[in-house]
Amino acid sequence: ENINCIAVDWQEGAKGTYISAVNNVRVIGAEVAYFIKTLQKIFRYSPCEIHLIGHSLGAHTAGEAGRRIRGIRRITGLDPAGPYFEGTPPEVRLDPSDANFVDVIHSNAAHFPAIGLGMYNTTGHLDFYPNGGTVMPGCTDLIP
Numbered sequence: 001e002n003i004n005c006i007a008v009d010w011q012e013g014a015k016g017t018y019i020s021a022v023n024n025v026r027v028i029g030a031e032v033a034y035f036i037k038t039l040q041k042i043f044r045y046s047p048c049e050i051h052l053i054g055h056s057l058g059a060h061t062a063g064e065a066g067r068r069i070r071g072i073r074r075i076t077g078l079d080p081a082g083p084y085f086e087g088t089p090p091e092v093r094l095d096p097s098d099a100n101f102v103d104v105i106h107s108n109a110a111h112f113p114a115i116g117l118g119m120y121n122t123t124g125h126l127d128f129y130p131n132g133g134t135v136m137p138g139c140t141d142l143i144p
Helices: 016-044 057-068
Strands: 050-054 072-079 101-105 126-128
Touching: 016 057, 050 057, 057 072, 057 101
Parallel strands: 050 072, 072 101, 101 126
Antiparallel strands: none
């Protein structure tokens, strides 16, 4: 099988505060969409051949790219970020309308007062909540 895997390095856009990174999600999503359009034009890529995968803010970035390119085959959201996205309109977060199929794994989500860093509400066609989607055994939010 002939597959291309492309990783998006947006460390410059994610620098600074969390809020500035959130504000850059739509910009980076637009850049990813532009890149996909370039692949379509030069290499005749069809959106139905594309699978976007994003973790945390990257899940919403994939959603933004999918909103701009109709017909993306699949988006996989890995623990989409919750703060500043939970309860917002579909236009600013990952949503089932962003691709033909959107699957999401929620692994660090919780409603108030037990605040998690991921979204708790469904954001895909198929949402998985392993271990209830809140706390994973053996994992910690602390980064040394």
